Amino acid sequence: MSVGVIASWQSAFRTSHPDKTFIEQAQEAAVGALKAAKMTPDDIDAIVFSLAPTFFMGVADADHWAVDAIFGAGKPIFRVHTGGATGGSVVHAAYALVESGMARTVLMVGAERIAETPDAQKVLNLIFDAFYERDMPLSTNTSVALAMSRYMQMHGVTEEDFAQTVVRHRRNAMKNPHAHLKGEITIDDVMKSPAIALPLKLFDICPRSSGSAAMIIGDTASLKRYQTRPAFINGLSGLSDTYWIGDRITPISRTDWSSFRLPEYVSRRCFEMAGISDPFKQIQVAEFYDPYSCQAYMQLEADGFCAPGTAARLDREGAWDVDGGAVAVCPSGGTLCTNPIAVTGLVRAIDAASQIMGTAGKMQVKNVRNALATASGGIGQFHCMTVFGAEPVHN
């Protein structure tokens, strides 16, 4: 069976949306996607709710609160939560529902309002082990800074190299009406931004964004009925890794996390399913989950777009530019410019699928045949990838 995207919707992302409650944000996304699809709630067989930690908004299990707002009463609903990978895992769960025949159409929807608490740092520290890790100032920021120290030493990459990504992403985001951070900046601006956890500086780090998103997928018959130019879901792969960061950085590690081995395994499986043998030549758009400046390079290398340690050099030659590059890396500005944690992976999927469907507006890259979206969560513990294509690989 071919499964594909019928329609999607995303809000403008910013620090907060004081004009709406969480469930109103989720509803706005559900309505937006349904209207775009010319569907009504009765046309949806099942819902997958994209919801990461709810500590940020202070309402436990807020999916329960949202059931009515997303027109869910009377339908099967599944909440998915794999940390930052949530939105990517949501796409995989929805695909499974359709591919198995349990549902003909699935609505994926979620919202995030991370600025509801001033104590976000404390919330992020709670994901670490209570006995061995939590007494240290560990967070997503400091964990990535730790991994960067190792990656930079292994590959001889510099902070200035990573700063190129920030400059390109913020420039790309100027064409994205939904993006949170955008604008023309220089490598020097990145280098001079305040240190957070060395080598990470403020501009190397994504913002915490509020907003909502929704996407509807369907089976072959539903695609015929609702969408003349769907984005076909041709490849999916998602893997989890050990919880222990300290198990991923020693000589016996199965998945050295500074070399992004987990994304490497994920991409191999995903590309095989999608019939991709040479991603550099066959994929035109890569919407990576990259909340930190170092992570686009790490994924380009792990996914086989280029050899380990060469992504920064190829960047200087323009290989990842939207205009004139070989692969448009995050034409949306990526997660570095917009990170509504619960729905970030879903936004990556929407931005990749829109490139196939020709609905990416000013972000549109020409002649896109294949586009990928990734998502990572739990300090790199979860990683998933989806490849969207203009033609179905699976019939």
Added chain:
Amino acid sequence: MGHAPTDIVSDTISLQYNYSLGQVAGKFMDGLKEGKILATHCSKSGLTYLPPRDYCEQSFEPCDGWVEAGLAGVIEQSTIVVRGFDGKRPAPQAIAFVRLDGTDCAIPNYIDGVDLSDMREAMKRIEPGTRVRVVFNEERAGRITDFTFHLLGAEQG
């Protein structure tokens, strides 16, 4: 409606938790009180786990022995936390994941005694591959903060 969109309702949620250590972590914490860092070993896979594990996930067998980890090891990754962190030591602080001698995993802790007045220079002094030693507090509570890392050969800070 009559309300400015910036109106808010505030709440403060305070929760107390009492985490049960269990036998494995309990033995580890008891070891700290005695100035030892205890790891578990699986004779089938040959792996020595720190933090100690009850079960070897690679051999699918229970870990069948306890060993004392070396009190020196190598930095696998490091950072200097510059922005302050609620409820932790005041910034800046050097932290690292260190693989202690005789173990196969790395554990995090503070690195004490490093001059952080020039942080770029300090990052070089704690770069991956650098050797450190374990220094225990005189007063120990059976908590991971009973010890920190110090650069090997450096004067105690």
